[in-house]
Amino acid sequence: MKKSVVAVSLAAVMALGSVPATVFAEDGAKPYEGVTLNMWMSVSEYQDGTKAVMEKATEELGMEFQVEINPGGTEGDNIIKTRCASGDLPDITNYNSGSLLTALNPKEHFLDITDEEMTQKFDDTFLSCVSQDDRVYGAPFTTTQAGAVVYWKPDYEELGLEVPKTWDEFVSNCQALKDAGKTPVYLSGGDTWTTQVLFLGDNYNVLAKNPSFADDFTAGTAKFATDEGALASWDKYADLVDFYNADSTAAKYEDGLEAMATGQATHWFILTQVVPLMIAAHPEAEENIGVFAVPGDDAENAGLTVWEPNAWYINKDSANTEAALAFLDFWYQEENMDLYINTYGANGPSCIKGYTLPDSVAPAIREDMQAYFDEGKTAPALEFLTPVKGSTCEQITTSAALGQIDGATAAQMYDDDCKKSAVQQGLGWE
Amino acid sequence: MKSKSKKSNLYSFWFVVPSLAIFCIFFLYPIVTSLYYSMTVWNFDSATFCGLDNYKMFFSENSLSSSIVHTLIYAFLTSGLKVVIAFFIAIFLTSKIRTKGFIRSCVFFPNLVSTMAVGLTFCALMHPTKGLFNVVLQAIGFSPINFLGDINLALYSVIATDVWKGLSISVVIYIAGVQSIDKTYYEAASIDGASAWQQLKSITLPLVAPSQNSIIILSLIGGLRTFDLIWAMTGGGPGFATDVMASVIYKEYAYGFYGLSTAGNVIMLVLISCIAFPLQHFLMKREEAIQ
Amino acid sequence: MKREKRRLLIADILGVLVTVIIFIIPFYFMFVNSLKSQQEANLLNIAWPSELHFENYSAVFSYANYQLLTAYKNSIILTLFTVIGLIFTGAMAGYVIQRRNDRVMKTISWVIMLGLMIPAAILPTINLLQKLHIYKTMFGMVMVEIALQTPFTIMLFRGYMASIPTELEEAARIDGCNPWQVFIQIINPLLKPIRATVIILTAVTTFNDFTNPLYFLPGADNTTVQLTLYNYKGQFSSSYNMLFADIILITIPMLILFIFFNKRIVDGMVAGSVKG
Numbered sequence: 001m002k003k004s005v006v007a008v009s010l011a012a013v014m015a016l017g018s019v020p021a022t023v024f025a026e027d028g029a030k031p032y033e034g035v036t037l038n039m040w041m042s043v044s045e046y047q048d049g050t051k052a053v054m055e056k057a058t059e060e061l062g063m064e065f066q067v068e069i070n071p072g073g074t075e076g077d078n079i080i081k082t083r084c085a086s087g088d089l090p091d092i093t094n095y096n097s098g099s100l101l102t103a104l105n106p107k108e109h110f111l112d113i114t115d116e117e118m119t120q121k122f123d124d125t126f127l128s129c130v131s132q133d134d135r136v137y138g139a140p141f142t143t144t145q146a147g148a149v150v151y152w153k154p155d156y157e158e159l160g161l162e163v164p165k166t167w168d169e170f171v172s173n174c175q176a177l178k179d180a181g182k183t184p185v186y187l188s189g190g191d192t193w194t195t196q197v198l199f200l201g202d203n204y205n206v207l208a209k210n211p212s213f214a215d216d217f218t219a220g221t222a223k224f225a226t227d228e229g230a231l232a233s234w235d236k237y238a239d240l241v242d243f244y245n246a247d248s249t250a251a252k253y254e255d256g257l258e259a260m261a262t263g264q265a266t267h268w269f270i271l272t273q274v275v276p277l278m279i280a281a282h283p284e285a286e287e288n289i290g291v292f293a294v295p296g297d298d299a300e301n302a303g304l305t306v307w308e309p310n311a312w313y314i315n316k317d318s319a320n321t322e323a324a325l326a327f328l329d330f331w332y333q334e335e336n337m338d339l340y341i342n343t344y345g346a347n348g349p350s351c352i353k354g355y356t357l358p359d360s361v362a363p364a365i366r367e368d369m370q371a372y373f374d375e376g377k378t379a380p381a382l383e384f385l386t387p388v389k390g391s392t393c394e395q396i397t398t399s400a401a402l403g404q405i406d407g408a409t410a411a412q413m414y415d416d417d418c419k420k421s422a423v424q425q426g427l428g429w430e
Numbered sequence: 431m432k433s434k435s436k437k438s439n440l441y442s443f444w445f446v447v448p449s450l451a452i453f454c455i456f457f458l459y460p461i462v463t464s465l466y467y468s469m470t471v472w473n474f475d476s477a478t479f480c481g482l483d484n485y486k487m488f489f490s491e492n493s494l495s496s497s498i499v500h501t502l503i504y505a506f507l508t509s510g511l512k513v514v515i516a517f518f519i520a521i522f523l524t525s526k527i528r529t530k531g532f533i534r535s536c537v538f539f540p541n542l543v544s545t546m547a548v549g550l551t552f553c554a555l556m557h558p559t560k561g562l563f564n565v566v567l568q569a570i571g572f573s574p575i576n577f578l579g580d581i582n583l584a585l586y587s588v589i590a591t592d593v594w595k596g597l598s599i600s601v602v603i604y605i606a607g608v609q610s611i612d613k614t615y616y617e618a619a620s621i622d623g624a625s626a627w628q629q630l631k632s633i634t635l636p637l638v639a640p641s642q643n644s645i646i647i648l649s650l651i652g653g654l655r656t657f658d659l660i661w662a663m664t665g666g667g668p669g670f671a672t673d674v675m676a677s678v679i680y681k682e683y684a685y686g687f688y689g690l691s692t693a694g695n696v697i698m699l700v701l702i703s704c705i706a707f708p709l710q711h712f713l714m715k716r717e718e719a720i721q
Numbered sequence: 722m723k724r725e726k727r728r729l730l731i732a733d734i735l736g737v738l739v740t741v742i743i744f745i746i747p748f749y750f751m752f753v754n755s756l757k758s759q760q761e762a763n764l765l766n767i768a769w770p771s772e773l774h775f776e777n778y779s780a781v782f783s784y785a786n787y788q789l790l791t792a793y794k795n796s797i798i799l800t801l802f803t804v805i806g807l808i809f810t811g812a813m814a815g816y817v818i819q820r821r822n823d824r825v826m827k828t829i830s831w832v833i834m835l836g837l838m839i840p841a842a843i844l845p846t847i848n849l850l851q852k853l854h855i856y857k858t859m860f861g862m863v864m865v866e867i868a869l870q871t872p873f874t875i876m877l878f879r880g881y882m883a884s885i886p887t888e889l890e891e892a893a894r895i896d897g898c899n900p901w902q903v904f905i906q907i908i909n910p911l912l913k914p915i916r917a918t919v920i921i922l923t924a925v926t927t928f929n930d931f932t933n934p935l936y937f938l939p940g941a942d943n944t945t946v947q948l949t950l951y952n953y954k955g956q957f958s959s960s961y962n963m964l965f966a967d968i969i970l971i972t973i974p975m976l977i978l979f980i981f982f983n984k985r986i987v988d989g990m991v992a993g994s995v996k997g
Contacts, residue, residue, distance in 0.1 A: 068941035078684035247559040249579020391685040399669030424687040449814035456868035460845035536744040542975040544929035547968040
């Protein structure tokens with residue numbers, strides 16, 4: 001059904017003769033018929049939205065796709081590094097931007113796309129996260145997202161609470177929720193990476209206090225244990241220990257998604273990529289889900305910490321770079337971005353200049369998050385500002401979240417961890 | 431002299447060559463080259479010599495001492511439990527019961543499933559609120575236990591799973607050992623009026639010593655370099671509560687600190703040999719003394 | 722007599738009961754959950770499914786263009802050649818190492834035993850495979866698997882050799898057999914029991930190996946069965962029903978192998994079979 005509609009509309013468009021030359025060969029044949037692109041992504045990226053656009057590309061451009069699943073997480077990092085080192089990457093790889101990309105030394109492995117037409121559409125913040133020596137190597141896979149608090153609006157309405165502007169307000173909201181017999185904060189400690197979000201998502205507040213923190217940190221002069229704002233991030237964990245769900249140590253990301261979309265808990269420190277998944281599982285919850293930034297201590301300056309999306313990287317030694325570029329070009333056609341978002345959803349505002357999210361996107365994204373962007377109150381997460389990230393970060397944040405160590409100890413441990421990372425990267429910390 | 435040359439004639443050195451060649455080329459050679467890398471800061475493009483800095487850094491690792499302690503607890507406890515539990519299962523399965531075939535097969539089943547699958551399954555069974563173990567505990571009036579979330583308990587929960595999965599090999603080795611004991615010993619002992627327990631203690635136990643030694647060595651070495659199950663169940667957490675040496679090394683590797691993680695491997699090798707070789711020597715001596 | 726019979730019966734019943742509780746329930750748990758809907762499987766209980774979802778299995782089977790079939794093919798080929806390689810090279814080496822027992826052999830066996838203690842060096846191995854132009858090939862992967870499992874295999878064969886008297890070989894030699902004929906005609910048939918043990922143990926290890934194929938045999942065409950678990954266990958999503966269906970499907974080949982060799986496993990492990 002769908003296919004025939006596309007075919008009919010294509011025929012109509014072609015009859016009008018307004019087909020962009022880059023998409024179709026002159027005789028209307030599919031220009032990349034017979035080409036198979038090897039793709040590598042994790043199962044979280046290989047979802048319906050991605051599949052829909054890939055299918056459409058096969059229909060219109062002709063190339064076929066063969067997808068290899070990357071395990072993701074620590075294994076994923078491990079395997080991609082190993083395969084970079086052995087010179088064995090597929091045609092197109094989907095991987096993080098920011099410090100994890102820097103660690104791969106992209107100029108050695110990926111195609112320079114600085115001068116491609118599509119690259120002009122990407123906004124500057126994104127570009128800075130996929131560049132090395134001012135050359136661009138990656139193209140955004142999806143929209144931005146934030147490390148923030150996802151919350152259940154009906155609980156706020158029921159108790160007459162206000163969206164907190166400061167950490168103290170947040171903690172007193174939690175106390176009120178607890179007194180009312182609710183689970184104030186959801187912790188999905190079974191997926192340890194999720195425990196990092198409070199710490200990493202607090203970067204706006206760290207930078208608000210000390211705008212040069214990221215640079216000083218990279219230089220090795222600023223430390224989490226000694227910078228006032230940075231230490232405060234770690235101290236926040238201690239305030240929440242009493243507010244968690246009963247299965248906080250084992251709960252998975254999935255469980256959190258389910259609990260939050262059904263109102264079993266009020267707050268969750270999480271990446272906003274969860275929002276489309278929550279709505280897919282529980283469409284009726286769309287209006288009840290809200291997002292606010294991790295609170296700091298200045299009510300006038302509450303801002304959001306933003307993650308740039310994963311990116312597509314083309315193997316520079318691929319035999320199919322032309323087809324790969326054509327596919328990426330196709331990916332950023334407005335109708336195809338709409339197709340992706342209408343199929344899958346959006347994690348946050350787009351990093352494509354001039355592109356506005358379609359109306360299908362949830363209010364938590366289109367209103368709550370967009371407001372911070374409109375006011376300019378956003379800052380990138382630290383991993384997009386410095387190549388240094390401690391290798392055991394999620395273990396330290398889990399320890400802190402479970403109250404095994406206090407904020408000062410955690411900050412000190414994290415500093416030691418980062419030092420190791422910096423030395424291994426040859427940054428010359430001493 | 432003469433007999434020796436005859437020996438080497440019959441038992442040609444060439445028989446060892448295929449094994450030795452494959453082993454040396456595909457295992458030993460990479461290990462030896464990695465010794466050099468353990469003294470470098472090694473990323474994708476370059477390896478910069480840094481002497482023993484990696485070793486120093488590895489030893490200054492926050493979680494190193496606790497991970498060594500966890501490794502030792504893990505190795506000795508899994509090995510000890512397997513030695514004791516498998517012995518009794520083997521005795522049970524070499525008695526006259528009729529269901530031994532069935533039971534032995536069941537004990538072997540866990541060995542057929544991959545470690546990752548076992549880890550995922552037991553994580554589900556040990557879930558703090560809805561897992562089967564806690565449902566049962568609550569049904570019989572106990573309060574639920576946070577098997578993998580409690581830092582004081584998580585390591586032992588993984589150890590229990592390891593024993594569950596790895597018991598079968600020990601059982602099989604023991605059964606073979608018990609079966610090869612000459613039946614006349616037992617007949618003589620029965621005539622002398624020795625009880626079943628006495629027979630077990632003074633005939634079976636000493637005579638399965640060779641099997642027992644194999645089990646001790648194999649399971650101890652396996653325990654010292656354990657990684658898969660811990661990684662599948664806890665990833666070293668919660669926090670650092672179940673980090674063992676191999677998981678610390680793995681994480682360094684995954685983060686791209688190849689030199690550092692190689693240094694960790696060397697340290698682990700030294701640790702394992704310091705335990706395994708003297709232990710083996712001791713067990714052999716004991717075995718000779720018994721026989 | 723009657724009392725003993727009753728005692729045996731009680732032992733039988735107790736033994737089976739304990740076995741079922743400890744060893745069967747986890748498998749039952751996997752099985753029932755593999756037949757549930759995703760929501761129901763998320764509850765992680767052992768209740769019978771309210772509705773049987775046999776289609777989970779066909780879904781797992783056909784996922785990503787019948788990826789599981791490719792994975793079966795690769796894993797079976799890998800396992801087959803690794804096991805064949807090991808039972809030949811391991812038997813030959815174990816035989817001579819046990820029989821000669823001189824200083825050279827002691828050194829060799831010491832070196833090989835190191836293999837039990839250290840994990841493989843990943844990147845240097847990949848470099849090596851690349852230099853030999855066998856990286857990403859089944860041959861290279863088989864060689865690595867053989868190298869990794871050689872120590873344990875030799876240990877088993879050597880231990881078993883100790884139980885075979887040398888008289889036969891010497892008689893055969895006097896009859897004019899060369900060393901190779903002695904091994905093939907005299908020793909090899911006697912190794913049947915231990916071979917069964919080696920086959921099942923090395924096959925299970927290879928078939929269930931997850932990490933080594935991930936490093937040394939990458940690529941969508943080279944997927945092995947353990948990797949298919951990652952289709953259902955992502956960093957951001959996991960579906961237990963599919964996961965357990967997949968676990969069961971990828972365990973079946975080893976189960977079949979086990980049924981074949983079950984009776985013989987113990988025979989190979991004669992006293993002191995595995996001495997370091």
